[in-house]
Amino acid sequence: MSVTDQAFVTLSTDDVYCQGALVLGQSLKNHRTSRKLAILVSAQVTERMRTVLSSVYDDVVEVNVLDSADTVNLALMKRPELGITFTKLHCWTLTQYSKCVFMDADTMVLCNVDELFDREELSAAPDSGWPDCFNSGVFVFRPSLETYHRLLQYAAEHGSFDGGDQGLLNSFFSNWATTDISKHLPFIYNLSSSSVYTYIPAFRQFGSDAKVIHFLGSTKPWSCKYNPQSQSVTEEGTALGHQQLAFIVLWWETFISSVLPLLAEHENTGDAG
Ligand code: UDP
Numbered sequence: 293m294s295v296t297d298q299a300f301v302t303l304s305t306d307d308v309y310c311q312g313a314l315v316l317g318q319s320l321k322n323h324r325t326s327r328k329l330a331i332l333v334s335a336q337v338t339e340r341m342r343t344v345l346s347s348v349y350d351d352v353v354e355v356n357v358l359d360s361a362d363t364v365n366l367a368l369m370k371r372p373e374l375g376i377t378f379t380k381l382h383c384w385t386l387t388q389y390s391k392c393v394f395m396d397a398d399t400m401v402l403c404n405v406d407e408l409f410d411r412e413e414l415s416a417a418p419d420s421g422w423p424d425c426f427n428s429g430v431f432v433f434r435p436s437l438e439t440y441h442r443l444l445q446y447a448a449e450h451g452s453f454d455g456g457d458q459g460l461l462n463s464f465f466s467n468w469a470t471t472d473i474s475k476h477l478p479f480i481y482n483l484s485s486s487s488v489y490t491y492i493p494a495f496r497q498f499g500s501d502a503k504v505i506h507f508l509g510s511t512k513p514w515s516c517k518y519n520p521q522s523q524s525v526t527e528e529g530t531a532l533g534h535q536q537l538a539f540i541v542l543w544w545e546t547f548i549s550s551v552l553p554l555l556a557e558h559e560n561t562g563d564a565g
Pocket residue numbers: 302303304305306309376395396397398399429507508509510
């Protein structure tokens with residue numbers, strides 16, 4: 293059964309993050325999601341990359357900060373630090389869908405997670421740094437132009453306490469922490485690979501149930517060097533733990549088996565003739 297009015301949504305503002313988005317999309321497909329896949333891209337994403345994206349994603353939607361010059365946008369343009377935040381908010385404009393799950397391009401699913409669509413806006417998992425805030429790398433939402441404009445208005449008036457989308461969304465959906473426990477996704481739906489080490493016994497107990505891994509922070513899988521022969525990650529400067537490395541290897545395995553062939557295919561089409 294396929295559900296055409298619900299989608300997983302991600303965002304990529306450049307070709308580098310697209311590598312993550314392709315792994316995410318393929319991980320959802322490999323685990324047989326019955327939902328559509330949509331990606332927001334900005335003008336910087338190359339035509340070639342868009343072609344590859346459209347072989348994985350049902351919808352590749354270009355979003356541009358400068359396109360719609362209403363007063364709220366102008367106010368936001370005075371805050372360049374909110375640029376990426378602004379771009380993420382565009383997910384609320386995908387009104388061809390009735391319900392969506394946003395996932396950062398640095399996440400991947402380890403199993404089918406379609407049950408997330410049983411949840412309501414705004415459902416998300418706690419942030420490991422401050423658990424009364426939700427982490428905005430994975431969240432359930434309902435596209436709505438009204439909500440979109442209210443979010444823009446809020447951003448223009450109040451900014452974001454962390455300079456990013458997470459601060460803004462937590463202020464806007466400020467009753468998340470206290471009002472409805474069904475909107476708290478279990479941590480296994482947004483397991484930040486770096487937080488594994490802050491509570492090792494819990495990871496030993498529950499880690500094997502992980503459903504979504506999130507490569508939060510500055511070390512992204514695509515910025516690590518990977519040796520496919522030895523199936524190992526060459527560390528450079530960063531001290532990554534054993535478990536973090538294992539997740540990065542998993543990301544690379546998906547990249548090599550499911551994404552590289554697509555990229556190679558389009559290299560060839562470009563060369564032909
Ligand atoms: N993103 C992007 N381009 C950027 C930075 C971020 O497209 O230059 C998107 C991408 O989907 C990414 C999300 O915004 O996953 C949030 O950023 P990131 O994952 O780097 O933040 P973290 O989760 O590490 O806090």
